[in-house]
Amino acid sequence: MAYLFVYGTLKRGGSRHSLLKGCPFLGHALAKGFALYDLGAYPGMVPGDGVVRGEVYEIPEGLLRELDWVEGAPFLFRRELIEVVLEDHTLLRAHTYLYNREVEGASLVPSGEWEV
Numbered sequence: 001m002a003y004l005f006v007y008g009t010l011k012r013g014g015s016r017h018s019l020l021k022g023c024p025f026l027g028h029a030l031a032k033g034f035a036l037y038d039l040g041a042y043p044g045m046v047p048g049d050g051v052v053r054g055e056v057y058e059i060p061e062g063l064l065r066e067l068d069w070v071e072g073a074p075f076l077f078r079r080e081l082i083e084v085v086l087e088d089h090t091l092l093r094a095h096t097y098l099y100n101r102e103v104e105g106a107s108l109v110p111s112g113e114w115e116v
Helices: 063-070
Strands: 002-006 025-038 043-059 077-086 091-099
Touching: 002 025, 002 063, 002 077, 025 091, 043 077, 063 077
Parallel strands: 002 091
Antiparallel strands: 002 043, 025 043, 025 077, 043 091, 077 091
Protein backbone atom coordinates (compact mmCIF):
# COMPACT_ATOMS: atom_id res chain seq x y z
CA MET A 1 0.00 0.00 0.00
CA ALA A 2 1.02 3.61 -0.60
CA TYR A 3 -0.24 7.05 0.40
CA LEU A 4 -1.40 9.51 -2.26
CA PHE A 5 -1.87 13.26 -1.79
CA VAL A 6 -4.34 14.71 -4.31
CA TYR A 7 -5.23 18.38 -4.84
CA GLY A 8 -7.16 18.61 -8.12
CA THR A 9 -9.19 16.36 -10.38
CA LEU A 10 -8.53 13.28 -8.19
CA LYS A 11 -10.18 14.93 -5.14
CA ARG A 12 -13.71 13.99 -4.11
CA GLY A 13 -16.05 15.61 -6.60
CA GLY A 14 -13.25 15.86 -9.19
CA SER A 15 -13.54 14.47 -12.71
CA ARG A 16 -10.99 11.69 -12.06
CA HIS A 17 -11.93 10.79 -8.49
CA SER A 18 -13.52 7.52 -9.66
CA LEU A 19 -9.97 6.17 -10.17
CA LEU A 20 -9.68 6.10 -6.36
CA LYS A 21 -12.93 4.17 -5.86
CA GLY A 22 -12.61 1.86 -2.89
CA CYS A 23 -9.38 3.47 -1.65
CA PRO A 24 -9.57 4.54 2.00
CA PHE A 25 -9.78 8.32 2.52
CA LEU A 26 -7.34 9.21 5.33
CA GLY A 27 -8.30 12.87 5.60
CA HIS A 28 -7.56 16.39 4.52
CA ALA A 29 -3.90 17.40 4.50
CA LEU A 30 -1.48 20.25 3.88
CA ALA A 31 1.64 20.16 1.71
CA LYS A 32 3.98 22.93 2.84
CA GLY A 33 6.61 24.41 0.52
CA PHE A 34 4.45 24.30 -2.61
CA ALA A 35 2.29 26.62 -4.71
CA LEU A 36 -0.86 25.82 -6.67
CA TYR A 37 -1.61 27.25 -10.11
CA ASP A 38 -4.83 27.33 -12.12
CA LEU A 39 -4.03 25.73 -15.47
CA GLY A 40 -7.58 25.87 -16.82
CA ALA A 41 -9.19 22.42 -16.64
CA TYR A 42 -6.93 21.34 -13.79
CA PRO A 43 -4.46 22.74 -11.25
CA GLY A 44 -0.72 22.22 -11.06
CA MET A 45 1.38 22.09 -7.89
CA VAL A 46 5.00 23.21 -8.00
CA PRO A 47 7.66 23.85 -5.36
CA GLY A 48 7.09 27.29 -3.82
CA ASP A 49 6.62 29.31 -0.67
CA GLY A 50 3.00 28.39 0.04
CA VAL A 51 0.78 25.63 1.29
CA VAL A 52 -1.41 23.40 -0.86
CA ARG A 53 -4.56 21.87 0.61
CA GLY A 54 -5.63 18.42 -0.50
CA GLU A 55 -6.72 14.93 0.47
CA VAL A 56 -4.80 11.75 1.30
CA TYR A 57 -5.78 8.24 0.25
CA GLU A 58 -4.28 4.84 0.89
CA ILE A 59 -3.94 3.12 -2.47
CA PRO A 60 -2.54 -0.15 -3.81
CA GLU A 61 1.01 0.35 -5.13
CA GLY A 62 -0.09 -1.06 -8.50
CA LEU A 63 -2.51 1.84 -8.99
CA LEU A 64 0.45 4.25 -9.22
CA ARG A 65 1.30 3.02 -12.74
CA GLU A 66 -2.25 3.69 -13.93
CA LEU A 67 -2.22 7.13 -12.30
CA ASP A 68 1.16 7.89 -13.91
CA TRP A 69 -0.43 7.28 -17.32
CA VAL A 70 -3.55 9.34 -16.49
CA GLU A 71 -1.45 12.24 -15.16
CA GLY A 72 0.91 12.22 -18.14
CA ALA A 73 3.95 11.32 -16.03
CA PRO A 74 6.76 12.00 -16.38
CA PHE A 75 6.14 14.65 -19.05
CA LEU A 76 3.16 16.77 -18.01
CA PHE A 77 3.35 15.84 -14.32
CA ARG A 78 5.99 13.94 -12.36
CA ARG A 79 5.27 11.75 -9.37
CA GLU A 80 7.26 12.49 -6.21
CA LEU A 81 7.19 11.51 -2.57
CA ILE A 82 6.54 14.53 -0.36
CA GLU A 83 5.77 15.13 3.31
CA VAL A 84 2.19 16.10 4.14
CA VAL A 85 0.45 16.87 7.42
CA LEU A 86 -2.99 15.42 8.14
CA GLU A 87 -5.60 17.35 10.15
CA ASP A 88 -4.67 15.39 13.28
CA HIS A 89 -1.04 16.55 12.80
CA THR A 90 0.17 13.12 11.60
CA LEU A 91 3.11 13.46 9.20
CA LEU A 92 3.07 11.17 6.17
CA ARG A 93 5.27 10.66 3.14
CA ALA A 94 2.85 10.52 0.25
CA HIS A 95 3.09 10.30 -3.51
CA THR A 96 1.80 13.32 -5.39
CA TYR A 97 1.94 14.72 -8.91
CA LEU A 98 3.94 17.91 -9.43
CA TYR A 99 3.41 19.96 -12.57
CA ASN A 100 6.43 19.44 -14.81
CA ARG A 101 6.18 22.53 -17.03
CA GLU A 102 6.49 26.29 -16.64
CA VAL A 103 3.67 28.08 -14.81
CA GLU A 104 4.47 31.49 -16.31
CA GLY A 105 1.19 33.12 -17.30
CA ALA A 106 -0.91 30.82 -15.08
CA SER A 107 -2.83 32.25 -12.14
CA LEU A 108 -1.68 31.42 -8.63
CA VAL A 109 -4.42 29.93 -6.44
CA PRO A 110 -3.75 32.03 -3.31
CA SER A 111 -5.82 29.84 -0.99
CA GLY A 112 -3.84 26.77 -2.04
CA GLU A 113 -7.12 24.89 -2.51
CA TRP A 114 -8.59 23.87 -5.86
CA GLU A 115 -12.37 24.08 -5.94
CA VAL A 116 -13.75 21.05 -7.79
